[in-house]
Amino acid sequence: MELKEILNQLNVVSQCRKYGLSLWQCPQFLFLLMGIIIIGSAITAFLIGTRYVADPQIVALIVLVISTILLVIAFSIIHGFERLAEANRMKTEFISIVSHQLRSPLSNLRWALELLMSGRNNLVSEKQLEYFTIFKENIGRMQELIKDLLIVSRIETQTLVLKKKEVSLEDLIKELISEFESFAKACNVKVKFQAKENLAKVFVDSSQIRQVVENLLDNAIRYIKDEGEVKVKLEQKGRKLYFEIKDNGVGIPKEDQKYIFQKFFRAGNIMKYQTEGSGLGLYITKFIIEKSGGKIGFSSQEGKGSTFWFTLPIS
Amino acid sequence: MKKILFIEDESALQKTFEEILSQEGYKMISALDGEVGLKLAQTEKPDLILLDLVLPKVHGFDVLKKLKENQETKEIPVIVLTNLEGIGDVEKAIELGATTYLVKADYSLKELVKKIKKALGD
Numbered sequence A: 001m002e003l004k005e006i007l008n009q010l011n012v013v014s015q016c017r018k019y020g021l022s023l024w025q026c027p028q029f030l031f032l033l034m035g036i037i038i039i040g041s042a043i044t045a046f047l048i049g050t051r052y053v054a055d056p057q058i059v060a061l062i063v064l065v066i067s068t069i070l071l072v073i074a075f076s077i078i079h080g081f082e083r084l085a086e087a088n089r090m091k092t093e094f095i096s097i098v099s100h101q102l103r104s105p106l107s108n109l110r111w112a113l114e115l116l117m118s119g120r121n122n123l124v125s126e127k128q129l130e131y132f133t134i135f136k137e138n139i140g141r142m143q144e145l146i147k148d149l150l151i152v153s154r155i156e157t158q159t160l161v162l163k164k165k166e167v168s169l170e171d172l173i174k175e176l177i178s179e180f181e182s183f184a185k186a187c188n189v190k191v192k193f194q195a196k197e198n199l200a201k202v203f204v205d206s207s208q209i210r211q212v213v214e215n216l217l218d219n220a221i222r223y224i225k226d227e228g229e230v231k232v233k234l235e236q237k238g239r240k241l242y243f244e245i246k247d248n249g250v251g252i253p254k255e256d257q258k259y260i261f262q263k264f265f266r267a268g269n270i271m272k273y274q275t276e277g278s279g280l281g282l283y284i285t286k287f288i289i290e291k292s293g294g295k296i297g298f299s300s301q302e303g304k305g306s307t308f309w310f311t312l313p314i315s
Numbered sequence B: 001m002k003k004i005l006f007i008e009d010e011s012a013l014q015k016t017f018e019e020i021l022s023q024e025g026y027k028m029i030s031a032l033d034g035e036v037g038l039k040l041a042q043t044e045k046p047d048l049i050l051l052d053l054v055l056p057k058v059h060g061f062d063v064l065k066k067l068k069e070n071q072e073t074k075e076i077p078v079i080v081l082t083n084l085e086g087i088g089d090v091e092k093a094i095e096l097g098a099t100t101y102l103v104k105a106d107y108s109l110k111e112l113v114k115k116i117k118k119a120l121g122d
Helices: A002-012 A012-017 A029-054 A058-117 A124-155 A169-179 A181-186 A206-222 A254-259 A281-291 B013-025 B034-045 B062-067 B087-095 B108-119
Strands: A164-165 A188-196 A203-207 A229-238 A239-245 A295-301 A305-313 B003-007 B027-031 B050-052 B078-082 B100-103
Touching: A002 A206, A012 A029, A029 A058, A029 A295, A029 B078, A058 A124, A058 B013, A058 B108, A164 A206, A164 A254, A164 A281, A169 A181, A169 A188, A169 A206, A169 A229, A169 A239, A181 A188, A203 A206, A203 A305, A206 A229, A206 A239, A206 A305, A229 A254, A281 B100, B003 B013, B003 B034, B013 B027, B013 B108, B027 B062, B027 B100, B034 B050, B034 B062, B050 B062, B062 B078, B087 B100, B100 B108
Parallel strands: A188 A229, B003 B027, B003 B050, B050 B078, B078 B100
Antiparallel strands: A164 A203, A229 A239, A239 A305, A295 A305
16 A cells, blocks of 8 residues: 555545544544543553552453453444445435436436527427427426535535635626516516615625525515515625515415425415425525525515515625 | 537437537537547547546546646647536546536536637637
8 A cells, every 4th residue: 555545544534524424423533532542541441450459460351341341332333423424425426426317318408409499490480489498497497406406415414615705795686686687577576676885795605695696586576476576685784794685475474484494395375376496495595694604584474575684794 | 610529428419519519610529438539639639628527438537637648639628518516526627627617507508609619719
């Protein structure tokens, strides 16, 4: 074995990282710790034994018995954690493989469809375009679901990495509102944005925060029954930026409110007429905000609307 | 006419890209595995390489490494185009010399063509 390989094997922290578990659940770290405890206990037993017991053979027997008991305990603890670590690693690998295998045919479908819909080399009838649009939307739904499931699995295996940089939240929101313009128009919803000029920047993962605002904006517009209005506000409060999004949509029933940030949860009143949606958006949103050093909350009244807010520390 | 080498084992994608790239005025050369990809990179000297990662015979990362080690192909810009999004994959690709790492699921065909044109300086 090369020296580099040996040193790599001894680097407990890097060995543990590949399992995606904390140090206290990592078999290699626990093995090292138990080793130190056993050696320490053997030496302590020897020192105490030689002080109070005259016969050296009995001292040796006491040290042997204590070491053996501790070794057996260590073995069973580590064996348990080894199985946990391996199961965790297999779960991560399984999700990675499955998501890649699911994403590949979806990408093939999406791009072949976009080529057909462009009509550059063939005439596309209105009827055909209608159905192609259905294909495209549903491919999009599957792709979004896989993306969300991947993020959730990374959250749970503590392998979600946030690549932070300075971001202008104001610019990000303006960009997203512009992207949502056609969707809002189709839902008969007006979106208003109010923010002071030259607000401080935040130090966050731009693509993750983008997903947060997208989730909240999508929910606010989507769950408005008829004509409606969504008001987005961004302001600085001390050392934090405060974001608020208020809609006059269907609201969240009181009995469902405590579950709203849970995985796969969708409130009873929206399930009746909007069967789309994985119930993962708010779970992911809450995680990202809290991991970015912020807080998130909401208030809602069924039939009147909801107000979601979050804060982020300024850079 | 600029040449683009597409190293990708999915023949459906090869067909779609052949169509869209020729509409955009590019000549596409196709390779269905890493081994053929490396050979064609050397013989055809394309202006850009689109490289999938999960490939038969030679894995995308190894193809990238060999492309950048070979004097004859190291200057050709490489866009990694994959649905793999494992931890450290993006960093590894950039470290090995890829110009960009694009996750297929994140882009429409139109957006992808824009990225390709940008990489070619068009």
